[in-house]
Amino acid sequence: MxxxxxxxxxxxxxxxxxxxxxxxxxxxxxxxxxxxxxxxxxxxxxxxxxxxxxxxxxxxxxLVNTHGHAPMSLLRGFSDDQKLQVWLQEKMWPMEAKYSEADTKAGSDLAIAEMLLSGTTTFVDMYDRMEQVAQASIDAGIRAFLARGMIGLGSVEEQVSKLEDAVAFAKQWNGAGEGRIQTMLAPHAPYTCPPAFIERIVQAAHDLDLPLHTHMSETSAEVQQNVDDYGKRPVDHLEELGFFTRPALLAHAVHLTDDEIAKLAQLDASISHNPISNLKLASGVARVPELLRAGVKLSLGTDSAASNNNLDLFQEIRAAALLHKGVSGDPTVVPAHTALALGTSMGAQAIWHNHxxxxxxxxxxxxxxxxxxxxxxxxxxxxxxxxxxxxxxxxxxxxxxxxxxxxxxxxxLTMDEEKIRSEAQASFERLLT
Amino acid sequence: MxxxxxxxxxxxxxxxxxxxxxxxxxxxxxxxxxxxxxxxxxxxxxxxxxxxxxxxxxxxxxLVNTHGHAPMSLLRGFSDDQKLQVWLQEKMWPMEAKYSEADTKAGSDLAIAEMLLSGTTTFVDMYDRMEQVAQASIDAGIRAFLARGMIGLGSVEEQVSKLEDAVAFAKQWNGAGEGRIQTMLAPHAPYTCPPAFIERIVQAAHDLDLPLHTHMSETSAEVQQNVDDYGKRPVDHLEELGFFTRPALLAHAVHLTDDEIAKLAQLDASISHNPISNLKLASGVARVPELLRAGVKLSLGTDSAASNNNLDLFQEIRAAALLHKGVSGDPTVVPAHTALALGTSMGAQAIWHNHxxxxxxxxxxxxxxxxxxxxxxxxxxxxxxxxxxxxxxxxxxxxxxxxxxxxxxxxxLTMDEEKIRSEAQASFERLLT
CATH class of the missing domain: 2.30.40.10 (Urease, subunit C, domain 1)
Known part of the structure; x- marks a missing residue:
């Protein structure tokens, strides 16, 4: 004892x-x-x-950080002050395509070191190579809720292969590290996953009794795209695909109608509000006062260090307290205690970590x-x-x-900070070549 | 040497x-x-x-912090999540009325300690008792640009007495501390100073060859009040009173029309943008991208620790970089280099500290x-x-x-941090009684 x-x-x-x-x-x-x-x-x-x-x-x-991409810490400061699609498609994706397993590990270690040093004890992560994130979490001793993110823009064969990967990862690691590691399944977003693929993922989540995590309604353009492609906005679209028959964590949820907010409350969905990333990429300002009033399960995430550019959840807590006052014109919204709860007790509830x-x-x-x-x-x-x-x-x-x-x-105490910094630097320099 | x-x-x-x-x-x-x-x-x-x-x-x-009220650090966290007028008139002013000279000194020391520890080397301050701020600045070795703030809501005799105080302070301390202390004259705001009082202050600034500092257009309500009372918005009103015939530093300037922005550029006025205080008090979001485009001399201020609630100018630099992207929808506005300049080189220029x-x-x-x-x-x-x-x-x-x-x-090295903390605590406890 x-x-x-x-x-x-x-x-x-x-x-x-x-x-x-x-x-x-x-x-x-x-x-x-x-x-x-x-x-x-x-x-x-x-x-x-x-x-x-x-x-x-x-x-x-x-602190509980409910949305991020740990390995992307290697790209902190690599591309700032750009439009989201330029940032993502011209800067992030080409660099990420070059990641070796060692790079993924180096980025994960860097992220976990930064999170622990700034008080985060549980983090949610979605990435396409998750083994290194899981192993780094276990080695460090941090609590982590992990999902292999799936972009379904390729062939059906590629989709099936990714889902098999994701299922294998979820089964292998769920409960690892004396229970500190838990897993989810994660279609990347409605705009990157065809409906049939999302339905297949939902079914797998039922089979494994796991929650779901996805990006939703981060930008107004993707919402419009959803309407153009499927005749409905993302909440209705995901509902129709059975997404909310599982416990569901939605990252961003910036662009919501009153009806969508009411429906998310009724469906008991969880949201990871990422105020700083949403500001930095000019995605907009989430309707946090309305979400709180409706009783939607809300929490805070940093998103990755490539769009923030740090993983200090105290910054999100303060941003959540300040931003919605200024934008709504009402200084009484998101009072200090609520903001702190978003980063602690409400964060835990939003990811069903009631312990x-x-x-x-x-x-x-x-x-x-x-x-x-x-x-x-x-x-x-x-x-x-x-x-x-x-x-x-x-x-x-x-x-x-x-x-x-x-x-x-x-x-x-469980990580070698100097080694982590030098390996992150070496990985980044390799990626540049 | x-x-x-x-x-x-x-x-x-x-x-x-x-x-x-x-x-x-x-x-x-x-x-x-x-x-x-x-x-x-x-x-x-x-x-x-x-x-x-x-x-x-x-x-x-x-870092250069171009707007604050150092002694108000004693009221950090004393009243949050309130409407500005409730916060100011029901919480701040009654407590401030009880300040002794020792309290003013304790609050000044606390503020200067926090600013130095977070990298601010020059600060602008406006308060109604400034001797303690000036002495604390000299003792600490920080650079300070100081003005006795004048609220002109009382009788003409009271106004004259305050102006005499302010002039005496400005003359006595300008150039003190081997030139690290400089002084200004500061009518508190157009909504707290009758026009004739502002004109008298402008004349005194001419006589002493000093710049002017004031709060302007922090809230939409005060702008409307200005229109109701004087038939014009604050920029035209101040111009008519001769305010811009002196170098002028305007704190906040949140609510500006296109015409006002053009005029401020033409008049070569300086603005202290206080993004966090403006969010916290729900005053609004200043039109920073437009001000930068127009070439207005812009800088950053924390405002007091009672409306922020810290004096870390790095937080204002980040807020300036993030906020205007999210609110304008354009992630290219206020890029990193510009945000850093606002807190350093542009901050110095905005207060005419070209050295x-x-x-x-x-x-x-x-x-x-x-x-x-x-x-x-x-x-x-x-x-x-x-x-x-x-x-x-x-x-x-x-x-x-x-x-x-x-x-x-x-x-x-020049301040006793432990003593400053305990004196601030003792002062606050005394003010509560």
Missing amino acids: SRLWIKEGSFITMASHQPEVLRGHMVVEDGVIQYIGENEPAASVQEQAVIINGQGLLFMPG IGTLETGKAADFIAINIDQPHFFPRTDLVSHLVYAANGRDVEHVWVAGKQLVKHRQL | SRLWIKEGSFITMASHQPEVLRGHMVVEDGVIQYIGENEPAASVQEQAVIINGQGLLFMPG IGTLETGKAADFIAINIDQPHFFPRTDLVSHLVYAANGRDVEHVWVAGKQLVKHRQL
Whole structure:
């Protein structure tokens, strides 16, 4: 048995039955939170516990990043300030076509290192070569929800082959890493997958009892394309293909009608809101206040470092809190607590990870410690506000996943940061040749 | 004579005649850049120089924050997610009315500490008690451009008294701190100052040969009020009052017509764009692409930590680069280099500080060093992109103003950070009583 006692800390638990800031103690045993409360744990519990002095630290649930493409971190800054189709088709795809397995691994390591150092403990990833992402996640100890993304623009044979790959990946890795790895199936998008292919993927998801993940309605052009090709907008289109008969996570969902929002709520679909990527690629501004009002399961994602260009989820939390105020003209929308929930408890719920996202007895011990003894956390008016409006990922001092410490005083414990940086650089230089 | 040699570093000079990233050397003597170039300085120059090893560091001009209210840092997080008038009149003003001189000093120190630690070397400040801001700036060694803000809603006697205060402050402190302190005159806003008061202030600015600073067109409501009260929009109104016969810095300028933009360009007015404060208070989104196209002198400000809620100018640089892409639908507007210029070279020009803002021979040695040996700066595709889209203030490792090092390995050299934090906390707790 391993036992950890966080002594005299401040905790933002994100659990509704707790005070917003709990000053007290937390005990973790074998990767699970056994106690959290204002009083010291019982003397018997204090025995044989490794003690972490909580003073000057603010503990909170690890962040949940619900959409990304880890290997694309190698292309951070390679193409900025471009139209999405130029960026994707002229810059990203030709470089990605050159990726070796080593490059995919190098990009995955770089992404995971950056996520852990900035407080993300669970990430969703979609890419066309996922084995390296999965192995890198297991090696690092991060929690990951992974899907081999399928672009179905080729022949039916190619589609079938990709689906076989995706199914094999999903079966092999689901539950790996002592359960920290889970898998999904992921048609890339309605505009890159013919209807019959999506139906085949939905059927496979039923056979394997897995959720689905896709890009949807990121740009107004793709929505129009959907209407032109299929006579309906993406939500109706996907519904007709049976997509929502499985738990479904939709990335972006920027361009939605009132009817689509109501339908997504009724279908219990989840959305990964990616505010910074949507701004950077000029895709638009998602209707977040309306989605929240309708009760749609919302969460936050960075998208890849190639369209962001970082994987610091604190930036998405702040962007979500700020952007919708300015665009809607209503400064009361997406208040600080909601923004923080989007990156923690609501993020976990949106990906059906009900064992993480809050600090409560019985939950997995995925948590982070913020160094709040810095000027931008003073005065101590409202720590939730400070986390949302003043903090960033570089304020993260320690990180634990499933009770295991992965970052200590801003140093990675399970990864060799210097090696990761140099391999990422070497991979990028090879890709350029 | 003091001489500093930055050896083998990477430099983003922001000077148009230099390569975007210069790999080489910089020599500073007595606060001024004497040499910057690819070759090693002459042997005679190398003598008696303190050497800074530049490897793993990216040097760039210190950031220029062109609008803020330093003492309001004490109210960070005190009131969020509120309408501007509720926030200002029910939350900010009653608390500020209780400020003692010690509170003003504590808030100023907190703000300056945060700005220096996040790479700001020059800031513009407007507040109603400025002596403490000026003294704190001199003690810390930061460069500051200061104005006693005047709200003219009281009697003419009160107005005259405030103007006398402002003139006395401006005369006493202009050129203080070996020239690092400069002063302006600042009517708070057209909606808080009657026309005759603004005219009196303009005359005083002429008498003292000083620039003017004011808030303008932050909200659509205040623009409408201006039209209702004076029959014209704020730009025409201020022009008629002679405001633009002085160098003029306008904070916010969110709500502008095409005609106003053209006129501001023609009048050579400067604007401090405060994207995060404008989002948070739901004031709107300034017309930055149009202002840039028109050639208006644009710069960036954080506004106060009470409406932001941090003073990290890297966040404004990124917000400026991202926001206008998403809102305009054009991902090519405000490209990375322009966003970085807004926070450095263009910021300096907008406040007529032509001796700072770039790293060039003859300029004041206000510069910062970024720790780029971190995952989010890899691979080395485009360092300007990384500074804009991936960096933040916590990546700042060292800071120099006028050749004097003020931050070393993230520690303040001229300020007692722990004391500043505890005094800010004590002040805030006193204000609550």
